[in-house]
Amino acid sequence: VIHHLVNRNLGGALQTGFQAAEGDYVIVLDIDLSYSVGHIEKLLSKIQETEADMVIASPYMKGGKNTAVPRLRLVLSKVVNRMMRLMSPTKIHTYTSMVRIYKKSFLQKLNLKSITYSINPEIIFKGTILRARIEEIPAHLDWSNQENVGRTSSIRIFNGILAGLMSGFIFRPYMFFMGIGLALFLLSFYIIFWIFLHTFSVLPEIPLIAGNFEDRFGLAVAQVFSDRPYSFMVGGLCLIISFQFLGIGFLSLQSKRYFDELFHISTTNLEQQFKNKTEGS
Structure with a gap:
């Protein structure tokens, strides 16, 4: 014992x-x-x-x-x-x-x-x-x-x-970061997609005298922003944060692969040292 x-x-x-x-x-x-x-x-x-x-x-x-x-x-x-x-x-x-x-x-x-x-x-x-x-x-x-x-x-x-x-x-540490990043990206995509749909629904209401298509589209976006400012802020913030989490996830994946390789090398060395010690005794 x-x-x-x-x-x-x-x-x-x-x-x-x-x-x-x-x-x-x-x-x-x-x-x-x-x-x-x-x-x-x-x-x-x-x-x-x-x-x-x-x-x-x-x-x-x-x-x-x-x-x-x-x-x-x-x-x-x-x-x-x-x-x-x-x-x-x-x-x-x-x-x-x-x-x-x-x-x-x-x-x-x-x-x-x-x-x-x-x-x-x-x-x-x-x-x-x-x-x-x-x-x-x-x-x-x-x-x-x-x-x-x-x-x-x-x-x-x-x-x-x-x-x-x-x-x-x-x-799998990278799954944590990539999972959150992907979820935020999908949320931001949904919000931005909704903004575009709402913008094109408002576009026909903009008078033709407002100018060319670019001017009218800009006024439509401004109208949507005036009605739903938080959608722009939340969508943009989620998009930025999602890229950050996805970037950290890729770095984490790379770091884990380096760790696995180094651990495998050190383990091989440790095994060889033990083998040499056993043969020497």
């Missing part, structure tokens, strides 16, 4: 365990046995059968089951995992489950930073960059023996949602 003199939270505990593990596979299981030990054999069989780098016990996939889990906690967990599924290129059902089996060789490639529960999606995120094969098995999350567990506070619920949003954000 390995002890920390100071509490290093879940992330620190997992990193210490990963470093100390000596076998070909590393299995992580909740100490409260909310997932029964029967999952161990299923996880091991799945990873050997599929040659995956990681297999996750998922109570949310087809065949999975939840028993006696507090409703609020269950809803929060499902919402967070669905947000991550929406953002992640790896389409699995459970990103936050700690009950998993890993190839030891896969863990040696990872440079993990998180010391909190976010280490679980971090492993998936960095595994995705390395093109790791990730599989799931149906699991049974059973809280029947934890009936005396206190209610989840509002602060913890908020922190859980925030952590889920941030974990989802790191998978």
